[in-house]
Amino acid sequence: MKTLKEMDYSVLQQCMHCGMCLPTCPTYTETQEERNSPRGRISLMRAIADGELDVTKAFGEEMYYCLGCLACTSACPAGVNYAELFETARADVEKAGVLASPKRDAIRWFALRLIFTRPRLLRFVGRLLWLWQVSGLQRFSRRTGLVKLLPGNLRRLEPQAPVIQAKFSHQLIAPVERPKIEIGAANPRRVAVLTGCVQDLIFADINRATVDVLLANGCEVHTPPVQPCCGSLHAHNGDTASAEELARRQLDLFDPFAFDAIISNAGGCGSHLRHYDHLLAGDANYSARAAEWSRKLKDISEYLVEIGFRKPAAPEGEANVRNTNNGxxxxxxxxxxxxxxxxxxxxxxxxxxxxxxxxxxxxxxxxxxxxxxxxxxxxxxxxxxxxxxxxxxxxxxxxxxxxxxxxxxxxxxxxxxxxxxxxxxxxxxxxxxxxxxxxxxxxxxxxxx
Ligand code: SF4
Ligand code: SF4
Structure with missing residues (x-):
């Protein structure tokens, strides 16, 4: 990926400083400081591109204080491509090493380079965590106060640890599933479902439900049992090389020309997956496939509406409360x-x-x-x-x-x-x-x- 200095300067010039984005920006709302706003951050990025400012620790902290929520892009009348600016700026911060420390580098290597590039290893870690949770060891360590021995950050995060599901996606979904009743067209729609990495461990039931609703709407569903991470975590955290590598692996696994649609059910992943065309635009071996991929990548709700999904005849019936007259x-x-x-x-x-x-x-x-x-x-x-x-x-x-x-x-x-x-x-x-x-x-x- 290009640096702020190398990127298309017109992207840096799009901002016309109108301030329409300010009230929608959570960090600006929290501090009311210009530098914590989209407009302020874009000015800093442009100053770096113009050679007026170096990539400093303060700049790095500012880029990591930004949520990357992209609320500013919805508010912006000039169509500023903040997503590209933000990812380029974070990659610059990582290249410059201004936030580097042995602890941070070790965590980044462990998470971004080791765990989230190896789906089988990630599942193995997930299985260990599941054993920890179902064996009673987690309860025991909480009851006896053993968790208090964890280092500060881990101690704080421990109560929020997600519940790992007993079965992961490949144990719930066959690689190819065909609809019982074909609806409409002579040939069913062929779709691929992306199972994600965190989603696979803690919300495999959502992946199963995604396949179920596609089958119920006459789709033939392809779900490879082992899928790489989409790379969104890497792209949002300045590790562009890994993000590109993971995109290539997705394209090796799924041939986008063979499907009517490629379905994502996770908002964060889908947002990144849609932009493989941009990510791999400079790669002669992958750019055509990446362009087709981006054209076919759909969020599950978007795809259901696009194909005119069948309205169910019965209430869903499993939510355990009824709190309006209408249900x-x-x-x-x-x-x-x-x-x-x-x-x-x-x-x-x-x-x-x-x-x-x-x-x-x-x-x-x-x-x-x-x-x-x-x-x-x-x-x-x-x-x-x-x-x-x-x-x-x-x-x-x-x-x-x-x-x-x-x-x-x-x-x-x-x-x-x-x-x-x-x-x-x-x-x-x-x-x-x-x-x-x-x-x-x-x-x-x-x-x-
Ligand atoms: S991405 Fe979110 S937090 Fe960052 S500048 Fe835009 S609105 Fe603010
Ligand atoms: S709304 Fe767009 S053009 Fe206006 S200040 Fe924010 S980023 Fe710049």
Whole structure:
């Protein structure tokens, strides 16, 4: 990837300093400081490109204080490509090594280069964590206070550790599944489903539900059992070389010309996956495939709406509360990278509205970041905590029993907040769930009925 100095200067020039993005930027809202705003950050980037400023530690800290939520891009009338600026700036920070320390370098190598580039190793680590959780060792260490011996950051994060599922995606989904009843066209639509890495370990049921709803809509579904990470974690954290390598591996595994669509069900991953064309534009061996990939990459809700998905005839029936006269009240939290990054906003709502017995109730600031933002809740716990509480307040105020969201990071951030919260305002929701899980349940209920 090019540096700020080498990148297309017109991208750096797009900002016309109007300030329309400022009220939508969470970090600017928190501090009211210009340098913590999109406009301020773009000015810093441009100063570096112009050679007026070096990549310093302060610049690096500013780039990592930014959530990368892309709310500024939705507000911007000039169409500023903040995603490209942000990823280029973070890559510059890593190249310059201004934030380097032995501890940080070791964590980055372990996470970005070791675990998240080897899907089998990641699953092995997931299985160890699962054993730790189901064997009672986790409970024992919490009860006896052993967790207090963990180093500071790990001790803080331990209560938020996600519950690892007993079965991962390859144990729930066959490599090829065909619909029982073919709908419409003579040949069923052929789609590929991306199972993700975090999603595979903690939300494999969402992957299963994704396959179920595609089958119910007449698609033939291909889900390779071992899939590489999409590379979004790497791209957002300045490791462009690994992001490019992982994109090539995806393209080696999935031939985009062989499918009608490639389906992602995680907002953060999808936002990155859509831009493989840009990421590999300079790679003569992969650029054509990457362009086809980007053309076919769809979020699951977007694809369902595009093909005119079948409305279920029965209520979903498994949410364990009914809190309106119309049935279960559900509210929708928008993943930043689904709404701002992919511009998929109304389709998940259309899925929710199509389910009999569910009443969609909107929450305030639905498009605001919940503080998860990749690993932001680990690196910037104070701002992430503030955003989490702000989000929970709005969600509770709706009185909804169910919170729907379509990104694993948001899902965990909200579920952890609810588990640790006071429930002071409004009702305490009982479930956080992906919209396709509710749709899959409704299709299942039809068969039972
Ligand atoms: S990505 Fe989010 S936090 Fe960063 S400048 Fe844009 S709105 Fe602000
Ligand atoms: S809205 Fe766009 S053009 Fe206006 S200040 Fe923000 S980034 Fe610049």
């Amino acid at each position: 279960v009240a559900v509210t929708y939290h928008e993943s930043c990278h689904l709404c701002h990054g992919q511009k998929v906003s109304k389709q998940p709502r259309e899925v929710l509205k199509a389910i009999p017995g569910m009443a969609l109730t909107e929450c305030a600031e639905a498009t605001w970041c919940c503080g998860s933002a990749g690993i932001y809740n680990i690196t910037q716990p104070d701002t992430a905590g503030w955003l989490q509480q702000r989000k929970l307040g709005h969600l509770r105020a709706t009185g909804a029993a169910v919170i729907a969201t379509a990104n694993p990071g948001c899902h965990l951030q909200i579920a952890n907040g609810l588990a640790g919260g006071t429930g002071a305002v409004g009702a305490t929701p009982t479930e956080v769930v992906h919209p396709v899980v509710l749709l899959a349940r409704a299709y299942r209920a039809e068969q039972k009925g």
